Each structure stands twice: as C-alpha cells, then as structure tokens.
Amino acid sequence: MTPALSDKKLFALICLVLALGTAALYWPITHHHFILFDDDEYIADNNHVTTGLNWTNAVWAFHGAHAANWHPLTWISHQADCSVFGADPGGSHLVNLLFHVANTLLLFLFLRGTTGALWRSAFVAALFAWHPLHVESVAWAAERKDVLSAFFWLLTLLAYAKYVMSDKWRVTNQAPAPALVTRHSSLWFYLLSLVLFAFGLMSKPMVVTLPFVLLLLDVWPLKRISNFEFRISNWKNLLLDKIPFFALSLGGCVMTMRAQSSGGAVSSVELPSRLMNALLTYPRYLAKIFWPTDLSIIYPYRYHWPAAAVIGAVVLLLAVSFLAVKFIRQSPWVFTGWFWFLGTLVPTIGIIQVGAAAMADRYTYLPSIGLFAMLVWSAAEFCAQRPSGKIILTLVGGSALVGCVLATSIQITYWRDSVNLFLHSLEVTENNYVTDNCLGKAFELTGNPARALVLFREAVRLEPRYPQSQFNLATCLIGFGLMDEALQHLQAAAELEPRNPDVQFNLGVYFSQHASWTNAATCFSTALAVRPASASAEYNLAGALVHLGRFAEAAPHYRQALKLQPDLAPAKKELADLLAAHPELRASTGTP
Numbered sequence: 001m002t003p004a005l006s007d008k009k010l011f012a013l014i015c016l017v018l019a020l021g022t023a024a025l026y027w028p029i030t031h032h033h034f035i036l037f038d039d040d041e042y043i044a045d046n047n048h049v050t051t052g053l054n055w056t057n058a059v060w061a062f063h064g065a066h067a068a069n070w071h072p073l074t075w076i077s078h079q080a081d082c083s084v085f086g087a088d089p090g091g092s093h094l095v096n097l098l099f100h101v102a103n104t105l106l107l108f109l110f111l112r113g114t115t116g117a118l119w120r121s122a123f124v125a126a127l128f129a130w131h132p133l134h135v136e137s138v139a140w141a142a143e144r145k146d147v148l149s150a151f152f153w154l155l156t157l158l159a160y161a162k163y164v165m166s167d168k169w170r171v172t173n174q175a176p177a178p179a180l181v182t183r184h185s186s187l188w189f190y191l192l193s194l195v196l197f198a199f200g201l202m203s204k205p206m207v208v209t210l211p212f213v214l215l216l217l218d219v220w221p222l223k224r225i226s227n228f229e230f231r232i233s234n235w236k237n238l239l240l241d242k243i244p245f246f247a248l249s250l251g252g253c254v255m256t257m258r259a260q261s262s263g264g265a266v267s268s269v270e271l272p273s274r275l276m277n278a279l280l281t282y283p284r285y286l287a288k289i290f291w292p293t294d295l296s297i298i299y300p301y302r303y304h305w306p307a308a309a310v311i312g313a314v315v316l317l318l319a320v321s322f323l324a325v326k327f328i329r330q331s332p333w334v335f336t337g338w339f340w341f342l343g344t345l346v347p348t349i350g351i352i353q354v355g356a357a358a359m360a361d362r363y364t365y366l367p368s369i370g371l372f373a374m375l376v377w378s379a380a381e382f383c384a385q386r387p388s389g390k391i392i393l394t395l396v397g398g399s400a401l402v403g404c405v406l407a408t409s410i411q412i413t414y415w416r417d418s419v420n421l422f423l424h425s426l427e428v429t430e431n432n433y434v435t436d437n438c439l440g441k442a443f444e445l446t447g448n449p450a451r452a453l454v455l456f457r458e459a460v461r462l463e464p465r466y467p468q469s470q471f472n473l474a475t476c477l478i479g480f481g482l483m484d485e486a487l488q489h490l491q492a493a494a495e496l497e498p499r500n501p502d503v504q505f506n507l508g509v510y511f512s513q514h515a516s517w518t519n520a521a522t523c524f525s526t527a528l529a530v531r532p533a534s535a536s537a538e539y540n541l542a543g544a545l546v547h548l549g550r551f552a553e554a555a556p557h558y559r560q561a562l563k564l565q566p567d568l569a570p571a572k573k574e575l576a577d578l579l580a581a582h583p584e585l586r587a588s589t590g591t592p
Contacts, residue, residue: 011112014122015105022101022129025405028412029093029139036418036441037297038142041067043078043092052083070255073202074145092141099147100138104129106154107369114161114221120376123397127372132292132407134368136361139415140297145204146365152200153207153366156193160214163189164222194244201248205256206366209344211245216340216370220332273303278349279313280305281359285345288361289368292407294428297421298435301358317342333377340370357434418442433462437469444476452476460489467497475506486510494523501531508540520544535565543574551578555585 034044043049048060053076060066061075078092085091104125111121128134137146166186200207218224218238225238288295324338344367350358379396383389414424422439426432440455453476459469474489487510493503508523524541528534542557558575561568579586 018104018125019101022104026097030090032093032415033417034089037438042142049078050082050087053079071145071203074148077144077148096138096147099151103150110157120380124372124376126401130404130408132411133288133361133364135411137365143362146362149200149204149207150366152196156196159189159193201252205252206347208249208252211242211249212343213340216336220336274350276305276310277358279310281349283313283316295361296425296429299358300432334374337370337374341367431462433459433466449479467493471503499530501527505537517544517547535561539571551582
C-alpha cells in the first residue's frame with residue numbers, strides 16, 4: 001500500500017465518520033413536529049410552500065419580502081420539500097440534517113485543502129458538526145436558511161481557494177499545477193465564487209460578511225500577504241478582487257433592510273441599550289461555546305446592564321484583539337479565527353435590533369467556525385512543543401467531543417414538540433415574555449386553555465408592548481366569554497400592530513358580534529388590504545356592508561369570497577338573498 005493511497009483512505013474514513021456520526025446524532029429530529037414559532041409562517045400554514053415547487057410559487061419567492069426577509073432560495077427549498085415529502089415535518093428536518101452533514105464535509109475539505117493539516121481540520125469539522133449550540137440551526141425546520149446559506153458560504157470558500165491557488169500558479173508558473181488547476185481556470189473559479197456567494201445571499205442575509213472573511217483568509221491560511229506586512233502595495237490587489245463581493249453584500253444589505261423595515265421586524269430599542277447588548281453578547285456567546293448549558297430558543301432582551309459588566313466586555317474584546325494582531329506572524333490562525341468570529345456576528349449582534357431576542361444560538365452557526373479553528377490550531381501548536389503534548393491533546397480533544405455529543409443529544413430532545421421546547425426555555429431563562437406567549441399558544445392548541453390563559457396574562461404583564469401576546473390573550477379571553485376584557489387587548493394589539501390582518505379580522509368579528517358594523521367594516525377592509533386572498537374577510541366584510549345598507553358594495557365581496565372558497569355555503573345563501581331582494585345588483589356583479 002503506497003503512502004498516498006493510505007492518505008486517501010484515511011481521508012475517506014474521516015469523511016465517513018463525520019457524515020455517519022452527524023447523521024446518527026441528529027436522526028431523532030426526523031421524527032419531530034413543527035414548532036409554533038416561524039414553522040407555521042414558513043411552512044405549515046403557508047399556501048405558497050405547502051402546494052410545492054411550481055412556477056407560481058417560485059415567482060412568489062423572488063417577488064417582494066415575506067416573513068420580514070428576502071431569501072428566495074430558502075423559500076424554494078421549502079417548496080421543494082413539500083413537493084417531495086408533502087407537509088410532513090420529518091421531510092423538512094431530514095433535509096436540514098443532510099445540509100448539516102454536507103456543511104461538515106465541506107468545512108473539512110476546505111480546511112484540509114488550504115492548510116494540509118488532516119487531524120486539525122477533522123477536529124474543527126467535528127466540533128462544528130456536534131456542538132450543541134448548532135442544534136437550533138438543524139432541528140428547527142424554519143432555520144433552513146441557516147444550513148442552506150452555510151452550504152453556499154462554504155462552497156464559495158472552496159471556489160475562492162481554488163481561484164487563489166490557480167492564480168498563484170498562473171503568476172509564478174509553478175510546476176506541477178495543483179489539482180483541477182489550469183492556466184485558464186483562475187477566472188472561472190473567481191466567477192464561480194461570486195455566483196455561489198449570490199446564492200448564499202438569497203438564502204440568508206447574514207452571509208453579507210463573507211467578503212470580510214475572504215480578506216482574513218488571505219492572511220491565513222491562503223497566505224497571500226508575504227510576511228504579514230500591512231502595506232498598501234500588499235493589500236491593493238486583495239482589495240480590488242473583493243470589490244464585486246462587497247457590491248453583492250451592499251445589495252444584500254439594502255434588500256434586507258427594506259424587507260425587515262416593511263415587515264415591522266426592526267425594533268425601536270434606543271441606541272445605548274443596543275450598544276450595551278451588542279458588547280455583552282460577544283462574551284455571552286463565548287461562554288455558551290465553551291460551556292453550552294441553559295440553551296434556549298429565546299433569550300429575553302435586557303435593556304440595562306451593570307457598568308462593570310460592560311467595561312469588562314470591552315476590556316476582554318480589546319485584549320484578545322490586540323493579542324491577535326500582535327502575534328499575527330507567529331500565530332496567524334488566531335488573527336483570522338478571532339476576527340472571523342467577531343466580524344461574522346456583526347449583522348446579528350443587535351446594533352440594528354431585529355425582533356425581541358437579545359441573542360440566538362443559531363447566530364453562531366458560521367461565526368463559531370473561526371473560533372474553533374483558532375482554538376484547535378493554537379492547542380495543537382502548544383502541545384506540539386511538549387513531550388507528552390500529543391497524549392494531552394488527544395485526551396482533552398476527545399473529552400471535548402464526547403461532551404459535545406452528549407450535550408447535543410440531550411438538547412435535541414427538547415425540540416421534539418412545542419410544549420417541551422418552550423417549557424425548557426422557561427426553565428433556563430427569566431422574564432421571558434416571548435416564551436410565555438409561545439408556550440401559552442402550544443397549551444391552547446393541545447386543549448389546555450386555562451393554562452394558556454395564565455401564560456398569556458404573564459406575557460402581557462412582562463411586556464404589554466408585545467402585540468402577539470396581546471392578541472393571543474384576547475382570543476383566549478373570548479373563548480372564556482370575557483368579551484369586554486378581550487376587547488381591551490384586541491385594541492391594544494391593533495394599536496401596536498395596526499397592519500396585522502389576524503388582529504384586524506378578530507377585532508372585526510368582535511365588532512360584528514356587538515353590531516358595531518361601521519367599526520367591523522373598517523377592520524375587515526384593513527385586513528383585506530394586507531391579506532387580499534382571504535375568503536373569510538371578504539365574507540365578513542360583505543355581511544357588515546349589508547347591515548350598513550351598502551348593498552352595491554357588499555355583493556362584489558360575496559362574489560370574491562366564493563371565488564376564493566367556492567364551497568362557502570353561507571356566502572352563497574346570503575348572496576342569493578341579497579340578489580333576490582335587490583335584482584338590480586345582478587348586472588353589476590355578473591350574476592345571471
């Protein structure tokens with residue numbers, strides 16, 4: 001057996017262990033349910049997704065922002081799932097798992113190909129595959145955008161590395177040329193990396209930081225800067241070939257800001273609070289990576305932090321950054337890994353606050369790669385200088401991987417359904433009004449409205465400015481017949497989120513039940529302005545207009561309701577009664 005053949009077999013064996021080990025660890029998610037947080041909006045209750053991949057749905061994916069984001073390839077991947085598996089959650093989870101396995105192998109290929117270090121690359125890939133902080137990205141069906149964007153991110157890195165190698169060979173005319181490299185391949189690999197990056201941006205906007213990471217990779221492991229001298233001449237060409245990448249990033253940022261602003265996802269938290277949260281979130285992520293306990297789907301936002309904690313975070317970040325720059329020649333992997341971690345978290349660190357969470361496990365899916373590489377290479381170099389270093393490294397590294405596997409296997413169990421997931425979230429966090437609201441909805445849907453009512457009341461008490469809990473409390477109160485109290489919370493929800501079609505529709509139903517027809521008609525009209533294809537809103541608006549004596553306006557809404565839902569029997573009867581009483585409306589509605 002030749003050494004080369006032996007290396008190939010060892011490489012293949014590591015790939016097999018990474019793939020099968022990751023698949024076995026995460027296999028339970030293929031039997032999990034959808035959860036009541038984004039999975040409904042993204043998949044279960046989204047008609048453009050559940051009807052599968054077709055031309056109409058594909059156009060919808062690219063046209064405009066949905067769920068306060070523009071990520072058409074993510075929508076198309078969900079549509080493809082439904083074409084293959086139907087609306088079965090097991091199919092969506094299986095595809096997430098396959099992408100995670102693919103990402104693990106791509107990371108291993110990239111590190112092995114650019115550094116030549118087999119075991120270090122394998123260990124980083126294993127940490128990435130089995131770390132419990134990544135469970136959220138894989139086990140949450142709606143987080144397809146995480147694993148999909150990472151897939152294109154890693155393919156972009158591979159194409160860029162091939163471009164760099166082929167460009168170096170073209171310039172220096174080294175012989176022999178690297179595998180898959182020809183004199184004319186440099187441009188093609190470069191263009192391929194741009195296309196793959198564009199695909200990543202269409203999967204999740206968090207990848208906008210990739211051009212910055214490419215600059216870091218030029219430092220290490222690609223070593224395009226000789227002796228790490230920061231001269232303008234060294235950086236000129238490196239910056240020039242990043243211009244198209246930065247242009248794509250700028251376009252992605254513009255699309256994302258428009259989508260999130262139009263979707264009402266951008267929070268109005270004051271700038272000092274956002275800056276403090278951003279500074280404190282970095283060490284909190286570091287703590288979760290090193291000691292991944294008390295993981296939650298939602299980490300409640302804190303508006304005030306002790307000054308000592310903020311100062312400590314600043315000192316920590318500045319100290320590590322200073323050391324990374326100071327020792328760049330001796331340990332370039334620390335420079336690249338640390339600033340990879342810092343930089344790739346910037347879009348989600350909270351300087352522009354989106355949503356109600358202070359941080360999220362899923363945001364570490366890509367940033368953690370830099371930190372893992374920094375730690376593994378540093379530990380390997382440190383132990384290599386000591387007689388028993390290899391034994392120590394093997395024991396410590398093996399223990400870390402075993403710990404990750406055990407913690408991940410436990411964390412996966414919490415994701416089997418909404419009740420278990422949000423119960424765990426309440427156990428490990430405090431004053432978590434988003435979790436209270438989600439758990440209340442889960443109990444309500446599983447036939448426990450009394451417990452749901454308690455949780456909705458607690459959510460509103462903790463944060464009365466959260467429209468979802470105001471709305472859910474109102475509908476729950478209606479179920480208990482507490483109509484006057486329900487109206488107060490419906491109106492509060494409508495004031496907080498005036499263009500929410502569900503809030504407006506339910507408020508319209510309330511007004512209809514109390515014969516306040518003008519208010520009811522206004523609410524149903526507002527709901528239809530946001531969600532035009534609603535048969536129920538069309539039907540109820542028609543009924544309100546009839547009670548107001550506006551028969552000519554009511555008839556077309558009955559017709560539209562029947563067009564959207566032909567089997568809507570009450571609409572058929574009421575339209576027939578209206579036309580019998582007012583035959584002059586037949587011509588205007590097209591009714592024979």
